[in-house]
Structure formats: C-alpha cells, structure tokens
Amino acid sequence: QLHVCLRELRSGTPSPRPAPAPANASATQRLPGAIIIGVRKGGTRALLEMLSLHPDVEVAKAEVHFFNLDDNYRRGLGWYRAQMPLSRPGQLTVEKTPGYFTAPLAPGRVRAMDPGARLLLIVRDPAERLVSDYTQVLHNRRQRGKPYPPLEELLLRQGRVNTAYKALQRSLYHQHLGRWLARFPRAQVHVVDGEALIRDPFPELRRVERFLELPPRIAPDNFYFNATKGFYCLLSAGHDKCLDESKGRPHAPLSAQALRTLCLFLREPNRRFFSMVGRTFAWC
Numbered sequence: 075q076l077h078v079c080l081r082e083l084r085s086g087t088p089s090p091r092p093a094p095a096p097a098n099a100s101a102t103q104r105l106p107g108a109i110i111i112g113v114r115k116g117g118t119r120a121l122l123e124m125l126s127l128h129p130d131v132e133v134a135k136a137e138v139h140f141f142n143l144d145d146n147y148r149r150g151l152g153w154y155r156a157q158m159p160l161s162r163p164g165q166l167t168v169e170k171t172p173g174y175f176t177a178p179l180a181p182g183r184v185r186a187m188d189p190g191a192r193l194l195l196i197v198r199d200p201a202e203r204l205v206s207d208y209t210q211v212l213h214n215r216r217q218r219g220k221p222y223p224p225l226e227e228l229l230l231r232q233g234r235v236n237t238a239y240k241a242l243q244r245s246l247y248h249q250h251l252g253r254w255l256a257r258f259p260r261a262q263v264h265v266v267d268g269e270a271l272i273r274d275p276f277p278e279l280r281r282v283e284r285f286l287e288l289p290p291r292i293a294p295d296n297f298y299f300n301a302t303k304g305f306y307c308l309l310s311a312g313h314d315k316c317l318d319e320s321k322g323r324p325h326a327p328l329s330a331q332a333l334r335t336l337c338l339f340l341r342e343p344n345r346r347f348f349s350m351v352g353r354t355f356a357w358c
C-alpha cells in the first residue's frame with residue numbers, strides 16, 4: 075500500500091484502488107493462546123461455549139487430546155494447528171481437553187509449545203466431580219451393553235477410600251496442579267469456580283475476560299436460565315443454545331456413609347489445593 079501511495083504522489087494520478095479484501099482474507103489456523111486444561115466433569119464444555127460468545131475468541135469445537143495422548147503428540151505442532159478453527163489477527167484461539175490436567179507429560183509439552191500460554195482450570199467439589207465421572211463411565215458402559223460395578227464397590231475397600239480408583243485420583247487436584255505449577259507461574263493459571271458458573275455464569279466469564287486481557291464483550295443477556303434443562307443456556311445473535319443431555323445427568327447414588335468417608339478423605343487434599351491457589355471453596 076505504501077508503494078501505491080508513493081506512486082500516486084509521484085505521478086499525481088491516483089492508481090486504481092485494490093479490490094477490498096474478503097472478510098476472512100487473513101483468517102488462518104493459529105495455535106491456541108489459552109487452553110482449558112480441566113477438570114474433567116468440571117464444566118469445561120460450558121466454559122468453552124460461553125467463552126466462544128466473545129467476538130475476539132475462536133474455539134476448537136472438539137477436544138483435541140494433543141498433549142495427553144502420545145499418538146497425537148507425535149504428529150507434531152503442524153497437526154495440532156490443523157485442528158484449530160480459522161481466526162483473524164488479534165483473535166484468541168482456545169481449545170479444551172480436560173484430560174490435560176491429569177496427564178503427567180502435558181505441562182512440559184504445553185510449555186515447550188508456548189511458555190506464555192494461559193491456562194484455564196475450572197474446578198468443582200471433587201466429591202461431586204467423582205460421582206459425575208463415575209456416572210459418565212457407567213452411562214458409556216451401559217450404552218455398549220457392558221456391566222459396571224456400583225460406585226461404592228469401586229470407591230471403598232474394607233470401608234476405606236480406594237486410592238487406586240482412577241476417578242478418585244482425578245479428584246486429587248493438588249497433585250495435578252503441582253505439576254502445572256512446576257512449569258508455569260501461578261499468574262498464568264486462572265481458576266474458575268464451576269459451581270459459581272452453574273449458579274450465575276456472567277461474573278465468572280467477566281473474570282475470564284479480564285484474565286485473558288479481552289475487552290469485556292460477554293453480557294448478562296447472553297445467558298438465560300432454562301428451567302427445563304435446569305441450567306443456564308446461551309443466547310447470541312438470536313440463536314439459543316443449551317448443552318447436550320450428557321451435561322447435567324442425574325448422578326448415580328452414593329450412600330450418606332460412603333459420601334462422609336469420601337469427604338473426610340478429601341479434606342487434606344482440598345486444603346492443599348486451596349493453599350496452592352490462594353482461595354477456598356465450600357466443598358464437602
């Protein structure tokens with residue numbers, strides 16, 4: 075363009091204007107600048123969908139599983155970038171894969187891609203999370219016609235918490251966060267309160283906008299409570315969107331005694347997590 079202007083100045087005659095660039099001319103696939111790393115069943119899908127309301131954000135619709143699955147990681151950053159949506163310069167690309175949070179190699183791999191990456195961690199009462207996690211696995215097994223033991227059988231061994239149970243391990247937030255904080259400064263990790271996001275999404279989204287240094291564009295009227303769904307749904311440009319039926323399923327039952335045992339067990343891990351993040355949550 076500078077050339078065109080100089081030519082015009084020298085010749086005194088304006089050169090023909092270039093055709094206007096199509097709106098998506100500079101749209102290209104970019105690596106994410108922010109990643110929702112977990113927790114599984116914490117509200118990661120709701121957070122991603124809500125963030126995608128922002129005009130400066132483009133999100134990868136499907137979970138990419140790049141940093142947690144060796145087969146994907148071996149495909150390289152070119153493959154990872156190819157999974158991303160088109161974005162314009164100045165827009166932020168975001169992906170979510172809750173499996174990253176608990177994957178031992180994920181923090182180092184994300185850092186190798188971008189030591190400045192911003193990480194979003196949405197948490198929820200770890201006992202609730204565990205029951206939700208179990209309910210999801212139970213549902214998947216039933217769909218494939220396969221049996222699955224009752225939750226209590228997996229969770230307890232001789233009346234004590236079975237620490238080998240995967241869903242229990244995924245609820246030990248301090249252990250996993252410790253690995254991320256060994257690779258990233260605390261200021262690069264933003265913790266979202268999953269229960270608060272369910273109760274009233276707007277204030278949580280405002281905090282996320284601030285953390286991501288985005289201008290405030292998500293508004294309270296982007297959300298409305300859908301009494302049939304029992305959750306907030308999204309409204310944008312006249313479109314209405316609720317999350318699918320895999321979100322907000324009735325949870326599998328757990329006896330009061332087993333829940334008490336679980337909550338007692340989680341007290342110390344939760345306390346450690348609170349001290350890592352510098353805030354407390356009203357968990358069981």
Ligand SMILES: Nc1ncnc2c1ncn2[C@@H]1O[C@H](COP(=O)(O)OS(=O)(=O)O)[C@@H](OP(=O)(O)O)[C@H]1O
Nearest residue numbers: 114115116117118119120206305306317321322323
């Ligand atoms: N607005 C809205 N609509 C529907 N569901 C909502 C919403 N906000 C948060 N949630 C909660 O999201 C929980 C599922 O979490 P994830 O999306 O992280 O699950 S997953 O790990 O991707 O499978 C899901 O957990 P369950 O209720 O246990 O199914 C929901 O409680």
